Amino acid sequence: MAQSIDTLVIVGVTGDLSSRLLLPALGQLLTREKKRRLRLIGVGAEDWDDAKLSQILKTSFETSSAKGAAVTDLVKHATYMRADVTDLDDVQRVIDGITGTPAIYFALPPAITAACCALLEKTGLPDGTVLALEKPFGTDEKSAHALNEQLARLVPENRIFRVDHFLGKSTVLNVLGLRFANRVFEPLWNREHIEKIDIVFDEQLGLEGRARYYDHAGAMVDMIQSHLLQTLAFVTMEPPASLDEDDLRTAKAAALRATRVFGGDPAASSRRARYTAGKIGRRSLPAYKDEDGVDPSRHTETLAELTVEVRNWRWSGVPMTLRSGKALADKRSEIVITFRDAPEIPTGFHGKRPANVLRLGLGPDRMDLSVNVNGPGDPLALDPAVFTSEFGEGQLLAYGEVLSGVLDADPLLSIRGDAAEECWRIVDSVLKAWKDDVVPLQSYPAGSKGPATWAPLG
Numbered sequence: 465m466a467q468s469i470d471t472l473v474i475v476g477v478t479g480d481l482s483s484r485l486l487l488p489a490l491g492q493l494l495t496r497e498k499k500r501r502l503r504l505i506g507v508g509a510e511d512w513d514d515a516k517l518s519q520i521l522k523t524s525f526e527t528s529s530a531k532g533a534a535v536t537d538l539v540k541h542a543t544y545m546r547a548d549v550t551d552l553d554d555v556q557r558v559i560d561g562i563t564g565t566p567a568i569y570f571a572l573p574p575a576i577t578a579a580c581c582a583l584l585e586k587t588g589l590p591d592g593t594v595l596a597l598e599k600p601f602g603t604d605e606k607s608a609h610a611l612n613e614q615l616a617r618l619v620p621e622n623r624i625f626r627v628d629h630f631l632g633k634s635t636v637l638n639v640l641g642l643r644f645a646n647r648v649f650e651p652l653w654n655r656e657h658i659e660k661i662d663i664v665f666d667e668q669l670g671l672e673g674r675a676r677y678y679d680h681a682g683a684m685v686d687m688i689q690s691h692l693l694q695t696l697a698f699v700t701m702e703p704p705a706s707l708d709e710d711d712l713r714t715a716k717a718a719a720l721r722a723t724r725v726f727g728g729d730p731a732a733s734s735r736r737a738r739y740t741a742g743k744i745g746r747r748s749l750p751a752y753k754d755e756d757g758v759d760p761s762r763h764t765e766t767l768a769e770l771t772v773e774v775r776n777w778r779w780s781g782v783p784m785t786l787r788s789g790k791a792l793a794d795k796r797s798e799i800v801i802t803f804r805d806a807p808e809i810p811t812g813f814h815g816k817r818p819a820n821v822l823r824l825g826l827g828p829d830r831m832d833l834s835v836n837v838n839g840p841g842d843p844l845a846l847d848p849a850v851f852t853s854e855f856g857e858g859q860l861l862a863y864g865e866v867l868s869g870v871l872d873a874d875p876l877l878s879i880r881g882d883a884a885e886e887c888w889r890i891v892d893s894v895l896k897a898w899k900d901d902v903v904p905l906q907s908y909p910a911g912s913k914g915p916a917t918w919a920p921l922g
């Protein structure tokens with residue numbers, strides 16, 4: 465593939481996202497693509513220098529066993545710039561220091577990214593610049609719209625990458641293959657045959673020192689507003705004619721446009737909770753409100769659940785529940801499709817007959833399809849059986865897929881501006897109901913399955 469970007473500027477290179485996810489993925493990508501030559505400019509507020517950046521690069525690259533000519537070349541030529549990117553002179557200095565055609569990756573808190581983009585209108589940008597922005601994209605529908613307008617004044621839409629690394633996860637991409645490259649699922653993929661859809665992303669991780677970001681986001685914005693709604697769009701969209709970025713992203717945006725909170729009632733369709741002190745395995749966690757940097761009066765939720773519906777002929781009335789939380793007993797990440805009961809069972813069959821369920825695991829990547837078959841022994845006794853397939857890992861980490869798109873200026877896996885606004889439109893009324901305290905903030909001990917009164921999903 466033609467290389468269009470030759471300089472990667474990571475703004476916020478001193479942060480958690482950069483060292484833990486972006487840089488290891490970059491190392492993995494360069495290990496596979498030995499001919500790619502990339503100049504890295506790391507920008508951060510910390511008092512680092514080139515040597516410190518190079519040390520961080522080596523440590524991050526070790527975690528993905530990165531090696532080879534492209535990796536060595538990048539480390540050798542990487543430079544660090546200390547800058548406050550909310551300061552015009554500093555931003556000008558960064559822009560002046562860029563050579564070649566850059567991708568500028570904002571690994572920053574969203575408010576800082578927005579402030580920096582406003583300054584870029586004054587400094588201007590090198591020709592062909594690609595801008596990559598992390599989620600959350602704005603803080604509500606209005607601010608996302610304003611940010612879109614601001615970005616449109618900087619570069620064309622196909623050079624704006626609103627990053628969602630879930631779209632780089634191989635099982636999320638597998639939803640497309642499973643649905644659109646087979647005869648067996650798509651004819652059943654509608655309200656006639658599907659009872660409900662659940663997408664669950666439960667983590668054992670707690671706050672992990674990320675209060676500065678997370679305490680302003682919470683589980684709804686951190687996970688549901690972005691990753692889980694994007695995943696749902698892959699599950700519910702109409703078949704695109706091709707996997708071209710225009711066809712795919714148009715189909716995804718149409719699905720999101722049809723998505724509403726279930727029954728139009730933001731309070732009845734959502735729940736929130738926050739963890740108290742507890743133990744996950746042998747690890748003790750303090751209560752969220754006592755974590756460093758947390759402002760308890762913000763009432764930030766660490767577990768959120770939202771039921772939506774997709775208001776079109778295919779999906780009308782099917783509840784789709786998205787749930788994500790931290791400090792839970794078990795790590796569980798899956799898309800669960802529960803089918804309706806068979807319309808009629810011939811008299812004579814007996815035994816267990818649970819609903820057919822298709823589970824798509826997002827890590828480990830796997831698929832389980834449970835069906836009812838004649839069991840062993842008595843030929844008329846029904847017995848559930850599960851067909852399982854381990855998908856194996858994708859060739860690249862999710863962030864590797866994302867970076868590959870950014871560096872090749874291929875926006876297929878990035879979120880288009882209209883879709884980013886739709887995701888906020890879907891959750892804005894829920895966030896308002898929570899702010900107005902219409903939905904109580906419940907609690908659960910760290911290491912539990914969540915509040916005891918919440919029915920399990922899937």
Ligand SMILES: NC(=O)C1=CN([C@@H]2O[C@H](COP(=O)(O)OP(=O)(O)OC[C@H]3O[C@@H](n4cnc5c(N)ncnc54)[C@H](OP(=O)(O)O)[C@@H]3O)[C@@H](O)[C@H]2O)C=CC1
Nearest residue numbers: 476478479480481509510548549550571572573598599600
């Ligand atoms: N961490 C994660 O697991 C994930 C994070 N993200 C997203 O990535 C973004 C960054 O998150 P994360 O890395 O966790 O946050 P961090 O707080 O760890 O890092 C933010 C970085 O921004 C820098 N920064 C802040 N203000 C300025 C400024 N005025 N000028 C220059 N640099 C500045 C910080 O520098 P300094 O420390 O010196 O202040 C730091 O390097 C967020 O939007 C988040 O949603 C997305 C997916 C996963």
Ligand SMILES: O=C1O[C@H](COP(=O)(O)O)[C@@H](O)[C@H](O)[C@H]1O
Nearest residue numbers: 629630667669686687691827862
């Ligand atoms: O974006 C985020 O995602 C991670 C979970 O994704 P994973 O790919 O690392 O499993 C989540 O922990 C984090 O809070 C959120 O910001």
